[in-house]
Every structure is written in structure tokens, then in C-alpha cells.
Amino acid sequence: MAIIRSLIQDMRSRSQRVVVEEDAAAAVVVGDGLRQSCWANMPQELLREVLLRIEASEEKWPARKSVVACAGVCRSWREITKDIVKKPEFSSKLTFPISVKQPGPRENLLQCFISRNRTTQTYYLYLNLTSALCDDGKFLLAARKCRRPTCTDYIISLHADDMSRGSNAYVGKLRSNFLGTKFTIYDGQPPHAGAKITKSRSTRLVNLKQVSPKVPTGNYPIAHISYELNVLGSRGPRRMHCVMDSIPTSAIEPGGVAPTQTEFSLNNVDMFPPFPFFRSKSSRAENSLSGPLADKKDGTLVLKNKSPRWHEQLQCWCLNFHGRVTVASVKNFQLVASAENGPAGPEHDKIILQFGKIGKDLFTMDYRYPISAFQAFAICLSSFDTKIACE
Template sequence: MEQRGPISAVDGDADDRWAAQMPPELLSDIIGRVELSEDRWPVRKNVVACACVCKRWREITLAVARKIITFPSSLKQPGPTHLPLQCFIRRNKSNSTFFLYLSLSPSKREFVDKGKFLLAARKFRRSAATDYIISIDADDLSPASNACVGRLRSNFWGTKFRLYDSQPPFKGAKPEAGGERRQYGSGRKVNPREPAAGFYEIGQIAYKVNIFKSRSPRRMSSSLVCAYGEDGAKAITLKNKAPRWHEYLQCWCLNFHGRVTVASVKNFQLVEAAPPSRHDVVARDDEMVLLQFGKVGDDLFTMDFRQPLSAFQAFAICLTSFGTKLACE
């Protein structure tokens, strides 16, 4: 019997055999199934291993990875165009942490515990502000870690937030002055020989102060730099969709299409702000909701978003809704 050694990516004959013997549709399906079997990053080594078999496998693995939001490179890419991507957020009050998951069974009405991990965040209270560190590793929420992909900072009142990215949103962007990654009491020291990584401001989220303490819901506005990638960076302004007053229930209501089941001041829907020439006083049914967030349990919330928002941006906006805002309600 012919003896054959291991097949490597540098072996040209082996590369040809893999390409010829494995139909691309079947290979794509196999790699897709391997991706689904992995729970979270960075332990998803089997997906990466597929790209190391040969050139053909590497090309198809990269093609599959670009379509899957659970890869770190996809978390800052715009969401889908036609249908919103359905996710959910779990909150842990004991240690002020938040975890974003991709829903694996979006067609079911009930909300289950299963999901694929996307991002995590931890709240750090400071004397004059509150910071949220956003990470791709659920077990490493240190701002000095390579897993840290962004930061969210609020003012003292929790009514204005600035969103920072660990990567420049466009070529030539400059990091925040003095925005090196702080340790926040973690006890870890940064190597002085290594340059301090900075953060780049990519957006602002603001809640309108409710001076008269009326019964109206929170009013939010957001300005973000969206559409990362080859098309460059674009600015977009969002506002919360105006709710309707329900006479029978005597409350403000929004149609979440079954994705929100618990009434909460945290619930919101965001749409693109109208041009300055047009001012809508009431809600319009034809407004496309780009992001919606709502409560379904004590510490469980749904998050659905679409293009031009990315999972990273949508998650950051939703984080601003947590916490009491005495000046807004």
C-alpha cells in the first residue's frame, strides 16, 4: 500500500487534491458547521484550523468568516440590510457586567438561554463619570487587554455618553488626547516599553433632560461614525422613534412585534433622524427601525439591529440605557 505523509499548505500537489476532490459547496457547508459548533472567541480554534489545511480551504474559510458576525472582524461591520439581526443581552448586577449574544433560534417566541457570545462589557464607576469597557472576551474585561475593542464614557449625570473605538474609524484618525488604556484598579501594570494604545471617538449619545418631570418617555439622540470598511466612514444621526399614547392603557406604547414583553423606561427604538427641513411631531409607521432594545426578564433584554449599525455600536448604545437617569424621568 502506498504510504502518504501529512498534507501541508505548502504542498502544491496536496493543494490540488483538496481543491479537486472537495466540491466548494460541500466544503463551505462543512466549515459552516464547524463554526456553529464553536461557542465563543477566542477558543474557536477549530475554525481557524480549517484555514490552515491548504490554500483552497483557506479561501473558503475566509469567505465563510466574512458572513458570520461572531468573528471579531465582523463585529464592527454593518449589520444586515433586509432583516434585523436578533440578539439578546444578559446583565449581571453583582459585578456590573453585560454580555451580548446572537440568538440561535430567532423564530421562537420564547426567550431561551442559548446563544452565541459576541461581546461583553463591564461598568467602572469613577468620581465624575462612568466608563464601560467593551471586550470580545467574556473572561477578560481589562482595558489593557488585547481583547478590549472599545470604551463608553458618560458624564456625571449619565445623560451624555462618548463612544470610543480601539481602532481608527478612517485613515489618518487621531486617538483621544490622553486616552491610553487605564487599569481601573485591576492591579495589572502596563509594560513601559510598549506604546500605550489609544481610543478613537466615533460617536455620541445624549438623553434630553426632562425639566418638568412629565410622564413622557426618555428622549435620545445619537450621532455615530458608521459603515466601516472599504466604503470609508460615514456619519449618521439617530433619534428615538416617537411612541403613541394608548388611551385604554394610559401609557406610551411602541410596537416591538413581540420582541419585548416587559414595560420599562429602558425600552427604545431608534430611527434615522429626519432632515432639518422636515419635523415629525408624531410617530410615522414607515420609519425603519435601525435598533430596538427592550426588556423580557429581570436581567434579560433583546437587541435587534440592522445596517448601518454594527454589533459593537448597537451594543454600546444599549449600554447607555442601563442605570437611573434622574434628570430624564
Template structure:
């Protein structure tokens, strides 16, 4: 009898292990289902940033004696198609009260005085650096101008020959680099630690892989490793290109290249490549619990006369991008902010004009601009499906900076919600 029990022992252990694995998988599936249900419910709230549905109205001739508003002049750029209606005065009043009627790219007829005022306003970018998609000038056709600009950008961008060089190089001036981010939650633990892939969108629905990123599991703070190889996301891998690291609260992030930290570099016998800081992302804390869209600032190194990024290698925390920004010592640095969405009384939601590149509401939807030139969209990011997002960026950002900024929006921010 005893011998029989011994023979059955290994089978019993195996069955027990199988049962344990099944229970663990069931628990993970339940957690993932609850999380997805919560996210779907959250996206229905009016506090999500919506693509502006009124920007997709059919073009009609502007009425005599009035400026052409977005309802009159914008082609099919965002949201669901709707029947052409007259402009809503209450929305216009809200925009004028906030002084941000230009923030939704209203294509208004400009007077000579307005044109002179725009020329006097200092902008960090020249006209050549501004892509057509960021311009607020009136197009000659309904949607042709935006499509033509996209085709021209695709031709001028050319093929990606070296992923690492492309990832580090600023976007060509005057060209919008259009990308797509996909989130992969499949697998045992990817519901909690998904992998993110960045692809360059080309014509004829072609996609070119650029970067992949994944959150490290055993880290005190959020830490994302970024690689040019989708199959190797290790720190020691040859394709490791940079990382995104947050503070304990998840409100401040720093983007590094693949170099070593200054502390480790000092201890090495051979001269090591000290890492560069490529960007810092700061989300405004919400300690009082006020509801509304996220507010974020992005700090990046400045550009030299040859339109190349100025290397920024701090030797300690006091010289970091975050420290410089907090101390307002911004020499050779560029400070960017997210564009403030506008509250729409009709839809009871915050709206932004993403020119058709964003189709679903999400707290992650945002546009990055410089305060001196709010019409020039340096970067925009938004949801088009449950696990698919578009990411478009312009000069002076590079692919690695843009991807890391997008990754920071996925990270949970307890102090910001």
C-alpha cells in the first residue's frame, strides 16, 4: 500500500502543479478582463480627450460678413461624419473667452493686421520647418492638401536604412513622420507588462518596424527598455538603444540613450560612453483631485545652427534636464507643453483637432506644442483602437524621443488621476 502511494506521488505532484498553473492563468485572465472593463468604462467618461467631431463637417462656402469657422472650412479630418450645420455660437464664445480659438486650427480668413501680428510673434521654428499638416492656412481642396502633404512627406522621408541612426536623428524639417504604436498584451504576464511596437507608416498601407519597448519587471520605479530588435528587449542586447525611467510617483520621466550612467562611467578603467539625456516628461500632479485632462511638459536639448541636437550629458542629478527645468535654467533647452483641449458643451467633452489621425476618446490623447507657436504640432498621439495608437512627430523630435513620450502616457500615474 505504501509502495503504491509512492508510485502515485509524482503523478499527484504533476496534477497539483497543473491545477496551480490553471488557477494562476484563470486569475490573470480575470484580472485582465476586469482591467479592460474598467478602461472601457473610463473611456466613456466626458473627461477623456475626444477627437473633434465638428471638424469632419462637409465644406461649404462661408457666409458673407462672417469669418469661416472650422465647421465651414475643415475637410474630413476627425470623428464621425455628420450633416453640415451652421456654426454654434456658444462654442465660439467659449473659445473666445479662453483666448484659444486658434488651438483647434480654425481656418479663419486673416486680415493684413493679423498677418503682421503673426510675423512679429517669435516662433522657435522657421516657415520651412513647419509641415503642411501643422499649418493653419486654408487648403484649396476639401481634403486634398492634407493627403498631398502626407504623400510628399512619404517620398521625401525615403527608406530607413539604419534603424539606430533613424531613431536618434531629428525628423527632417518640414516633414511629419507618421507612425503607429501597437500594444501587445498576449502571453502569461503581458497583461501587466505589455510590449509596445512602433512602426513607420508608409504609402500603400506599408509599415516599417522602428522600435519596441517593454517595462522591466524587477524595478522600483517604472523603467522601460527600448530596442531596435522586437525579439530582444534586454539591457545587454546589441539592439538596446535607450530607456525611459520614472520617479517613484510616476509623474516625472527621463529618456536616456544607450550610454552608461556617470557614476558607473567613473568606475570603469576604459573610457566609457556616458549616456545622454534626450528628454524629460513632467505630468502635473493632481493632489486636490480635480478632474480634467492631463497636463504635461516636455523638455528636450536644444538644436545647433546645423539643426543637430546639442549633446546633453549631465554628470549628476543637479545637472539633469528635470533639475534645469525646475530651476528655470533653460539655456540650450527647449520646453514644450501639451495643447489645452477645449470643452465642448454640445458633446460634454474636451476636444482637439487631430486631423483624422485619432478616432477614439482617451485620456492618452494629446498634442505637444511650443508656447510661441501653438499651431505647429511638434507631436501628437492618440487612440484609434483598443490597443492601437497613432504617433506623429516633427522636427526637432527624433523617433526615440517621440516613442518614449508616448510610452510615458501608458504608465499609471497615481498622483495625476
């Protein structure tokens, strides 16, 4: 056991040198050193057994940084660790940065929360580390609001402080129309083979720092969100529809599969990026795809907000958030799969995403398969935007 502890300590120190290194030339030197590490010469059978035990013992953050450290030792360690660590769909765990682009767990809601900074117009997504509504949290994503004359953009990044569209940390963005009633979610990478890029000024800016010659970073529309116009002026709950362009309707059925990204496009694919994904809140702030494609014959998944009921005693609209929401707000919602194109089944009763207020600038965000943390975060950001014609 002492040997394993010594091994993990050595791996952490080596991994940290890779994670915090910002100079490209120095990073390459460090990477070469890791590939030549003495740990790379361990017998594959013994190495796999050690990594299996580490993966099984480090179940939650911040302890799971040991698993990330193992993947940063060298190429062979990384490949075995990636093979051992299961996707969030099956493990309900977010381990590597790519986890935020992969569908959530099938059997339960993954609990997260969003912190809002009104002064800087920024939003931070954290993974709940405990059953409490808000804890120290594990940083996942950040977004910055950018107002424009005809629309509003929310730039989403893997880095808490670097939210530029030309950065390797750029994940995607959310764009609204002038009224704040229609939104489009753009992915920085193609969500599936054959995805078409949307040409825009922001796309050209991103391509100035293209992260891979094989897969250009740009704007790939993956979802459209619309809020129903409130022409009567009634003070009822918001009504929203989310058309998930990259997810087929069959994904919510038993055995259904949603497209899953497995790697980011990076300048150096042999190393993990210098993203603060590996830090907790207390310490801050070639693309590969798997899964079936959304066939044109198989319609795209449509999510709609679950209809609340009117509570006579409280004199307000109510939804059951099972203790995850404590403050009444027009922003609160629960999304379920729409059954407009066919008979409703039990899969249409499952809550896929719920979002609600727990404090002045704190909100819970719980999601599940077939959407990812990135998609869920973008949908929730649309609720923050001012809606002139909806309320």
C-alpha cells in the first residue's frame, strides 16, 4: 500500500507539471520526459491492476484527481486509464474534461449548481460533491455574457478566466435573438460526422487559432430553444421548447444511443490541456466520435417544460423538485421529452433537466442522459436572459 501511495504522489507531481505549464515549447519537453518515465516500463498486467484499484478507490472529487494524475504520467498510462474509466452514461462520474461533452447518466440525475457573478456577467458551473444544495463544488464550465446590438452571446469555456473564442478552452456558445425568445446552441466541434459549420464572424476569429488541421473549431448548431410569446400579459410560467438537433428521438428509448464525443481537438493530443477542470472551487475559478448519427428519418429529440400545477394555498405555480429548489422564480423549470409525434411512454415522464433557484445568485442544475453538461448548461443560460416578450 505504501508503494501505491508513493506511486500516486509521484504521478501527481508529474501531472501538475503538465497541467500548469503554459509555454508550448516547455510543455513539449515535459511531455517527452513523461513518455520516457520509468513508470512507463511497468508490466502491462501489473499496471492495469494498479490503475483498476485506483479507479475503484477514488470514487468522488477531489480524490479523483489521482485518476487524472495517472492519465498524465505517459502515453501507455493514459490509454489504459481512458479504457478503465467509464463514460458518465454508465458511471455517473465526471473525470476528464471531455466528460462535460458526453451524455449524463441513464439511471439518475447528475447534481450540479450554477454560481452567477452579476458584476462581471459571468456564470460558473460546478459539480456537487455532496448531497447539500451547495458545497465547495468541482469546477466544470464557465460562461460570459456578451451583449450585441441585435443579439446576446454567452461564450462557454473550460477555463474559469479565459473565455475568448480563440482559446483552446473554447467549448461553444449560446446566441439569442433581440427579444430573448429564441436561442441557438453552437458546439465548437462537430457533434457528429457530417455536421455543418455555420459561417460567421466569430467562426473566422476562432479559426485564426485553429486547434487541429483535421477538425476545425467553429460554430456547429446543435440545439434550438424557443420561449412562447406572452401576448396576453398573463403572469404564468414560461413555456419553452428545446429541439436537440444532434440527438435522435430514439435516444430516450430503452437501448437508444446518443452521439458521444470522446476527445477534444488539441494542439498536442498526447497531453491533457492546461484547463482548471482539475481544480476544485476552493483552489481556483483529431476529434473522435462514437454512437449513431441522427438519421433524417428518425426525428430529432424535442424537450418541453413540464407543466406546473397551481397551488391554491401558496397562490403560485408549483413543480416538485424533490428539495433541490428552495426559491420561487420564473426561471425555474423541468424539461421532459415531448411526445407530440407519437404516443407518450414512460420515458416521456423522466425529467431530463431541471433548473431552479436556491439563493440570490445560486441555482441548481440537474441533468441526465441523453444530454451533456455542456448542453444542459447552455439551456439553463437561456433562462437567465431577459425576455422582453415573455413576461
